[in-house]
Amino acid sequence: DTAVSQTPKYLVTQMGNDKSIKCEQNLGHDTMYWYKQDSKKFLKIMFSYNNKELIINETVPNRFSPKSPDKAHLNLHINSLELGDSAVYFCASSPLISTDTQYFGPGTRLTVL
């Protein structure tokens, strides 16, 4: 029944490793997003995908790459993890229309040691 799900919920890893976070939505929405929430709780958009097409790519390092195998999934792959990547990463989804609500997943807390 979960509308937007993410795995894993917690991720602890060493600097330099490569990791992925998975996201799935069962709402039939057209667009999915990744947000980063830093230690001060500030939320910022990273990427969005619409029907497999990247339509926003904020100024994030190219170590971060979103991958969408289909409309219901948007995974986030991170290469060469750095200490500053430690944060909570939220996946979200919404219909296409710009004023429609975005529904968030539970978040993935990434800790880089």
Place this chain on the structure above:
Amino acid sequence: AQKITQTQPGMFVQEKEAVTLDCTYDTSDQSYGLFWYKQPSSGEMIFLIYQGSYDEQNATEGRYSLNFQKARKSANLVISASQLGDSAMYFCAMREPHSGGGADGLTFGKGTHLIIQP
């Protein structure tokens, strides 16, 4: 310049009192959406209420209402009869049309940490 400004980093309110959380926004678009989300200590982002820029009536959802003053570019959240479970971070956010068409991400304010005291 910040697009979403929440001027109250923290608030303490007595249980059962009404609470107003401030939010002002900045946009040159005519069509946009304004949202409030609640983030309890458990971490999830919970959608509370939405106001469209063309909506003439203030949005209401149960104990939540949005005081939308378009000319002042403000979208304050009002919680009536506050409860202990309302203690959380509250984020105001705006969604604008993407310049190239299609959907855009939300721009968030820095949040207000609300604590309801018994």
